[in-house]
Amino acid sequence: MADLLSDDEIDVQLPEEWDREGEEIVRTYQFDSYLDGVGFAAGAGGVAEDAWHHPEITLTYGEVEVRLTTHDAGGITANDIELAERFDDIYE
Numbered sequence: 001m002a003d004l005l006s007d008d009e010i011d012v013q014l015p016e017e018w019d020r021e022g023e024e025i026v027r028t029y030q031f032d033s034y035l036d037g038v039g040f041a042a043g044a045g046g047v048a049e050d051a052w053h054h055p056e057i058t059l060t061y062g063e064v065e066v067r068l069t070t071h072d073a074g075g076i077t078a079n080d081i082e083l084a085e086r087f088d089d090i091y092e
């Protein structure tokens with residue numbers, strides 16, 4: 001199981017467009033249409049399943065909010081940071 005990151009490690013490693021909210025990291029991706037958001041959410045789901053690390057995804061018109069935490073560790077780990085970076089990679 002991945003170890004919890006320290007506050008300083010999170011500050012340093014958090015990707016630019018992401019914010020920390022307690023024991024979660026969060027980013028809201030913007031889209032021109034609802035279906036573009038649906039497509040991104042589906043892709044993110046596939047990446048998550050591949051990583052076996054699953055975000056909370058909230059889909060609304062033109063936006064997809066992604067929240068990550070490591071439930072098994074009770075907080076933020078490298079798994080969350082790595083998946084955030086992978087989601088950013090699939091966001092054109």
Ligand SMILES: C[C@H](O)[C@H](O)[C@H]1CNC2=NC(N)=NC(=O)C2=N1
Nearest residue numbers: 052053054055069070071072073
């Ligand atoms: C049993 C299963 O391997 C675990 O529940 C995995 C699945 N996906 C997960 N996703 C997230 N976000 N955190 C976890 O700790 C986690 N653990």
